[in-house]
Amino acid sequence: MAKDVKLSADSLAYAGQTVVFGSRRTKVRGADHTFECFASVGERVVAQLDVTFTRVD
Numbered sequence: 001m002a003k004d005v006k007l008s009a010d011s012l013a014y015a016g017q018t019v020v021f022g023s024r025r026t027k028v029r030g031a032d033h034t035f036e037c038f039a040s041v042g043e044r045v046v047a048q049l050d051v052t053f054t055r056v057d
Contacts, residue, residue, distance in 0.1 A: 001053065002053055002054075003053075003054055005049070005050075006049070010047075011044065012046060019039050019040070020041075022038050023036065023038070031054050031056075032053070033052065033053050033055075034050070034051070035050070036048070036049075037050075
């Protein structure tokens with residue numbers, strides 16, 4: 001289950017541009033796993049997402 005979701009998109013990618021997506025896990029606390037995610041065009045970051053997923057059994 002996703003919780004503590006923070007999304008920002010400060011600019012747009014234009015038609016025909018290549019968008020690269022990436023993510024990395026930044027924290028683990030019990031059942032919670034926090035990730036930083038991004039979308040970029042070249043060196044320009046067009047969107048960022050910070051999200052914590054909680055494992056549910």
